[in-house]
Amino acid sequence: MNINIPRELAAQAVIVLAVCIGAWIAVVKPRAAELVQLEQTISESSSSLNSMSPETVENLQRKIASVQKRVAQVxxxxxxxxxxxxxxxxxxxxxxxxxxxxxxxxxxxxxxxxxxxxxxxxxxxxxxxxxxxxxxxxxxxxxxxxxxxxxxxxxxxxxxxxxxxxxxxxxxxxxxxxxxxxxxxxxxxxxxxxxxx
Amino acid sequence: MKTKTIALGLVLDRIDILLCHGDRIVAGRRVDIAFDADTGAWSETVKGAARQVRAAVAELKGNGLPAFVFYRSPTECSEYAGLNFRSADEAQQAAILACADSLSYPLDVACCQALVLGRDASGSPRQNHVVVAADRDDAIGAMAEMVEEAGLKFRWAAPLDAVIISSFAKMVMQSSEPPIGHLYIGEHRSFFVIGGAGNILFARPISIGINALAASLRRPLRPISGNQTIELDRKSAQAILHEHGFPERNQVVDQERGLTGAQIIPLLQPLLQRFIVELRQSLRFGMPENQRQSVSLMICGPGSAIPGFASVMGDELHLTVNCDPKYAAFDFTKPATGGSEMADAVAQRKPLSVLGLLPQRVAKDRQTNRLTRWLWTGAATALLLIGADAALFNCRLEFARQEAQAAQARTDDVKTLQASGERLFAAISAMNSLETAIQRETSGSINLRACLQELSRLTPESVRLTGISFHHAEGRTNGHVAGYALGTQTSGSRTQLEPFIEQLRHSPLFEKVVLANVQAGVLGDMPGQRFEANFIGVSTPRHAPAIAAAGSKGSTGGATP
CATH class of the missing domain: 3.30.70.60 (Ribosomal protein S6/Translation elongation factor EF1B)
Structure with missing residues (x-):
């Protein structure tokens, strides 16, 4: 069966398709991009947190204390x-x-x-x-x-x-x-x- | 839930308007209209019947209901074909093309539909059995217009014969009994099928029906009493046929007119003979000779209710003839009667809706409307999905923003800590440089008290020191002692200078002790040797200055090395 699509219906279909694509670009795409960015930020934050272990903080505190003492002495x-x-x-x-x-x-x-x-x-x-x-x-x-x-x-x-x-x-x-x-x-x-x- | 619909039966002399619940007829009205065999006049007659149909619909309270039309028209074509194609689509197309040859109008002004009833379950070759319905587009359009004007919603129109053939042949094919003869006697045409157990062995239409039998009774006949010939009207002929059928010769069929079977039978005989001949030939072609005499015949359709018809046929064909009891209640005067062609068509409306014809304009409009509905449904669904997607993203974003905010705070703390660490490392580096400078500038010193005490301890009585000096330069402390080594009366000129110097050399506080200058001299009135000695003081490590206690003026209290 041949489907004869009237010109008006084809134009409506194009408009509907454009509206749907436009709605997706306007509504969904920015959110998706923002989500990707936030997830990247969270990932980077997690990796930076991993580089600062409690042992490192303790070492820093000890060194700061000894430097403070010596500076006071000097x-x-x-x-x-x-x-x-x-x-x-x-x-x-x-x-x-x-x-x-x-x-x-x-x-x-x-x-x-x-x-x-x-x-x-x-x-x-x-x-x-x-x-x-x-x-x-x-x-x-x-x-x-x-x-x-x-x-x-x-x-x-x-x-x-x-x-x-x-x-x-x-x-x-x-x-x-x-x-x-x-x-x-x-x-x-x-x-x-x-x-x- | 069964829906209410209106079924319209357009046959040659009437329009039956039937109110249906599902596939069951619940009420009916009849409009008597004489349709012309001419195509143009037929269409005009159909359109002109709208007012009467509207009135009948109103009586049935069927206004606005969907309407299906089963009809006979001068231009309709209902064909059966058994084709040797494996594919049902190919069989369908081939049947339509074959039907096109028999049409009196070109295919581009025709509406055609084909229904594949099924494929033989066995046998060789296995055939696809197809029924084709076709008619002119303007004829379908006229019926559509009439239905719409009558206040109904036109769905489709199907040639009644195509629906009857399809329903009958399908019923035969689906029968589980061994192949027997089946004869459907309709109002306009009859259909003969030999089949059963999933196969159709033979099928053909026979152009003799109830109308032909009734028409034969309308020929001039002479009653028993009287010389004038009479011609029965259509209703009287139908009444005699349905009430008496094939009577006995002496049986009175119309008291008023004085008619008996003796007058009726000669009118029916020629048509009956033709019928028998058609059946006999069909049996000859359709069945092997050894089976021909033992096959039975099942008669159905409204014509099976004609009294005596079955027995006459059985006598003539020498076959066992049975009648389908479903059609025994057929009453030609009532539109909603059971056992009518319309009842058979309505019962099979849904499965045979494929044969429904639409005017090309209506078909196009419906297709456009369907596409438009799909388009807007799809658009609404797409926008709904986009909205749902956006809502889902919003939820995830909310959570992600909070998490990112917390992570950013932690990252800021880490960065602060890292900055503090960097400053600390810079401070440590500076402190290391400072310590190096302090060490460089303050090391190399001797313990003055220890050196002085050591000199005091090592200096014998006979050695008098006149001067002790230390001088720090270039990272080391140079020492110098001067004095007198006095001689004793017992030693003579030997003094304790040499042992003194030797002891200085052995002292851990002095190194590179060198006796520099020795001269004879006198200290007071005591002779001796004036001497000078140089040495280098050994550096003692400075202890780390202790943390000052609270209230101290800076006095020593430092830990001893």
């Missing part, structure tokens, strides 16, 4: 180089403690940066003390063990006699160093005990 050690009056006080306290006489105490000018790669400043400190040999030795040890970056440069000990008592006169020269913190370390603040960044 800052503390740097304080003495910037505060000559405090340094003077500590030296005098140590002299009193070990019963040595401070004959001369001369904080020097800040030296220029010795190393451009690791920026640090050095303040020269010269002092002359007098006292018993053992006391002077103990005094010098305590000076070098202050909570600072102290680098002994020179020591000259000469035996003398004061009021008939054998003493030693020590001319001690050292440098008090201050290390500048690089920019990545500037943002590391002292955290709590759990080492939170």
């Amino acid at each position: 800052k503390l050690h740097n304080q003495l180089a910037d505060d000559s009056s405090r340094l003077y006080g500590l030296v005098m306290d140590l002299a009193d403690e070990h019963r040595v006489q401070v004959q001369r105490l001369q904080p020097g000018l800040e030296l220029k940066k010795a190393n451009a790669e690791s920026q640090f400043a050095a303040m020269k400190l010269d002092l002359t003390v007098e006292g018993r040999y053992e006391a002077v030795a103990a005094f010098l040890e305590q000076i070098t063990n202050l909570e600072a970056f102290i680098r002994p440069v020179s020591l000259q000990i000469t035996p003398t006699t004061v009021d008939g008592t054998p003493t030693a006169t020590a001319e001690f020269g050292c440098e008090v160093l201050s290390f500048a913190l690089a920019e990545p370390l500037m943002g590391v603040k002292a955290g709590g005990a759990d080492g939170q960044p």
Whole structure:
């Protein structure tokens, strides 16, 4: 049986087909595309989550805690180089403690940066003390063990006699160093005990 | 649920309007109309009958019902063919082409349909049995127009003879009994089929029916009393035929007119003889000789109800003749009578609807409407599917958006953590550089107290140190001692200088001890040797400065190495 399709019906069929295709393109296709995009985002997120394991987070926390501690220590050690009056006080306290006489105490000018790669400043400190040999030795040890970056440069000990008592006169020269913190370390603040960044 | 329909029977002298429930006739009306044998006049007569048909339909309360027309027209063609094709489609096409040759009009103005009744179950060759119905397009159009004007919905029109042949032949073919003769005596034509057990062995129409018998009774006849010849009208002839059939010679068939069987039989005899001859020849062609005498004959159709017809046939053919009791109740005066051709056609309406003819215009319109319905149904379905698809996508999108939002939040956290990690790694790298610098600048120092104590311990009484100096440069500490090594009265000129220097060399705090300058000298009033010694102090590792306790001024308290 031959199916004779009238021209009008053929035109209606074309219009209906166009409407259906247009409806699909306008309504379904954007949603399908958006769904594909969202699923891709979810997939990428899952893979990035897999790269960050709890062990990695724990390692990061431990390292952050240790860096924070060390930065705090360095800052503390740097304080003495910037505060000559405090340094003077500590030296005098140590002299009193070990019963040595401070004959001369001369904080020097800040030296220029010795190393451009690791920026640090050095303040020269010269002092002359007098006292018993053992006391002077103990005094010098305590000076070098202050909570600072102290680098002994020179020591000259000469035996003398004061009021008939054998003493030693020590001319001690050292440098008090201050290390500048690089920019990545500037943002590391002292955290709590759990080492939170 | 059975639907109500109207079946219209257009035969040569009337239109029967039958109200049907399913395949059962429940009521009927009859409109007597004399149709002309001329084609154009026939169509006009059909159209003109619309008003009377409308009235009959209104009486039956059938307005607006779908209507099926079974008809006889001067131009209709109902043919049977048994064809030797394996494919039913090929048999159908071949039958239509064969019918086209017998049409008096070209095929392009004709409406043709063919129905394949079935294929022989056995035998060689196995034939496909096809019935073809055809008529002029304008004749079908006239009937369609009449039906629509009568307030009905035209469905199709089928030639009554084609429907009767199809129904009869199908019934014979589906009979499980061994092949016997079947004779359908209709109003206009009769059909003779030899078949059974899934086969049709022989089939042919016979152009003698009830109308021909009734027409033969309308010839002039002379009653017993009186010399005038009388001619019966159509109704009287039909009444005598259906009431008395083939009477005995002395049997009175019309008291009023004084007619007996003696006047009737000679009128019927020639037609009967022709009928018998047709049947005898058909039996000769259709059955082997050894089976011809033993075959029985089943008569059906409205003509089987004519009294005496079956017995006369049996006597003449010397066969056992049986009548189908379904047709015993046929009453030619009632349109809704059982056993009529219309009753047989209505009963087989649905399976034989393939033979329904449509005017080309109507067929085209229906096809267009059907295509349009398919088109809009398909469009609605497609838009519904698109809507459902969009709704489904919306649900999935909602869920995906939430999941993506959560994932994005987690990703942001991870990115933050990764950024923190990167900053941390940068800080660690900077810290490592700082530690290297600190180590470089602060290492190489000696323990002053330990060195001074060691010098004090190692210096014997006979050695007096006049100066101890240390100087740190280029990463190492150079030491220098100066003093006097005094001699003793017992040793003479030998002093303890050499052992002193040796002990310095063995000390772990000093290395590369070198006696630089020895001169004789006097310290006070004691002679001795003035000496100078140089050495390099061994660096002691600086311990990591401890974390300051709370309230400390920065005093030592550092752990000893």
